[in-house]
Amino acid sequence: MAAPDTAATDDRTGTGPGVSTDRTAATAAAPSPPVRTQQLRRMNATGGGRSLPLLTVPALVLYLFWTVVPIVFVFVFAFFDYRGILDFVASDSLVDADRFSGLDNFRLVLTDAVFLQALRNTAIQVGVAVPLMLPLAFMLGYYLDRRPPGWRVLSVFFFTPGLISISIKGTIFYAMLSPNGGLNGVLDAVGLGNGGAVDLTTAWYADPRTALGVIIFADLWQGIGWTGVLFAARLSAVPVELYEAAAVDGASEWRRMWGVAFGVVKGYFGTMVMLQFLWTLFNSAPIVYILTGGGPGTATTTLSFLVYQKAFQQQQIGYSQVVGIVLFLFGVAGLVAIRRAFRQAY
C-alpha cells in the first residue's frame, strides 16, 4: 500500500479515466512540482506511471464498502438489542449505546431449540448436497467431454438451469411438488399414487419427512448439470493421448475417469467444492423462503434462513446477527477443512 497519498488526493479531483488529460489542472494543485515532473517523465518513458494504479480505487472503494463494512457490522449488531428494522430506522445513529446488551444475544441463541434445529438442518443440507453434487457433476462432465451420442442436446439441457433465477426455480418447484402438482401426477400415472399398491404421493414440501429433502433436491436439480457443464469445459483441455495411453495400459473407462481426468482437474475440483460449500451454506434462505418458509414447524429452518427470519419476521436483530456469526465461523472452518483435503492441488 505504498502508493503516494499526495497523488491520490489530486488525481481524484480529476475525472477518473481522464487522469492524464486533466494533468495540467492537477499539477497546479500538487504540493511538490519537481516530483510531479519526475512522475510525468517516468510515465512517458514506461507507459506506466505511479498514478496508474489509482484507476483501481473507485472499483475497490465500492466493492469494499458493500462487503467489508456489512461484515464488520454483523459482529457489532450481535452485541446490541435492536427490535427490528423499523426500530433501527427510528434511531438517529448507526450504533445506539443505550441498546448495548453484552452477551445476552449469545446466551439466548445458544440455548434456543430452534437454533439447534437450524444448525442440524444446515449440517444435513451441506453434508448431503456437497458430497453428492460434486462427484456426480464431475462424472457428468467427463461423460459430456467424451462426446457420447446426443451430447449437444444433453449439453443444452444441462446448461439451461443455469439461466434460471432462484425465484423461477422456486416457482417451478412449488407448482411441481404441490399436492396436485406435476410430481404426484407422474406417480399417479405409473401406479405409485393414490389407489396404487404403494402410494408414494405426499404434500412434498409440507410433509416434515420430505421437506428438507426438497430443499436439498432443488439445489442438486440445478447444480449437477450446471457444474457438470463447467467440468466438461475444463476437461476439454485434457489431451486425448492421455486417455489413449491409459487405455493401452488396460485402464477401464472408470479408471480413466478417476485416475487420469480427475488428477488433471483436481485443483479446479477443490475450488468448486469450496464455492459450492459456501453457496449451500449461505444462500439457502431464498429457496426456503419461497418453498417452505422454514416449516413445517422448523423442519427446513436453515441457519441462512434463520438470519432472515429473526430479523425480518420476528424483529430480533441481535439474535439474527449472532446466527450470522455462527454461519461465518462455520464457513471459515469448512474452507480450512476443504483446503486441507485438497492440499496437494494447491
Add this chain to the structure above:
Amino acid sequence: MKFARTPGTAVAHVLAWLYAAVLVVPLLYLVLSSLKGNLAIFTSPYALPSAPQWDNYAEAWTTARLGPALGTSVYVTAASVAVTLLLAIPAAYALARSDSRFSTVAYATFAAGFLIPPFAALIPTVFLGIELHLYQRAEFLIAFLPATALPLSVILLTAFMRTIPKEMAEAAVMDGAGHWTVLTRLYVPLSMPGIITVVILQALGFWNEFFYSLVIVGTAPTERTVQVALPIALISENTDYGVLAAGTLISLVPVYLVYVMLQRRMQEALTAGAVKG
C-alpha cells in the same frame, strides 16, 4: 476415441438421459400449465391443453403487473451493467499495465472476493441502504449489485487486457497519448470479447437477482423487479397455477432471446465466469 460398449457405459447413458428428463419434465410441465386452468393442471398435468388458454398470459401481465416490473428489471440491469463497466474497465486497465505493490494488493483483494459469499451480511446491508436513503427503492440495486459483480469482472478483464502487448501502449504514449486515449482507443476495442463476456455474465446475474430485491427494495408495485413480482403472486391465496406459469415464462423471454442470439458466446461467458479459479 469412442466409448467402449460395456455395461458400465450403458449405465452412464441411461443415467445421463434420466437426469436430462428430470431437468426437462418440470419445464415441460411449466409450458403446458401456462395454457391451462387449475382443474386441467390438477387432473391431467401432462396432457396437451384441449383448448389453450392464451388468456393466462394477458392475465399474468395485468394481475402481477408485470409491465412495470419488467421495466424496473430492465432499468436496474442496464444501469448496473453500466456502473460495473465504468468501474471495472479502468481498474482492469491499471492492473494489466502496472505491477506496483499497490496493484498486487488490489488484485489480491478482488481475487479474494470470490470467497465472500453475498448473503454473509444481509442485515447490515439493509441498514446501509437505510442510511443511504435507498431503502425500498430500486436504485439501491444499482448502487449495490455492481459491487458484487466487480471481483469477477475485474479479474476477467484484467486477464484479457494482459494479452495486449505492452509495446503497443508504450508506442502510443511515445506519440503523446495519455491514459484516456490509450484506454479508449486501444485497450477497450482490443478487449471487446472480454467486455462482452462480462456484460452477458453480469446482466444475467443482475436480471436474476432475487433476495436483495425482495428484502431491501421490497414488493411495492412501482419499485419491485420481475423476480419479486412472481413469487408474490404465488403467495397470494387462490393461486392460479396457469397464470403463474405464464408469468414465469414471460420473465424468461428476455433471457431466452439473448440466449438464442448469443448462444455460443453466452455458453463461453458463463463457463468463463466459473472457470476463473
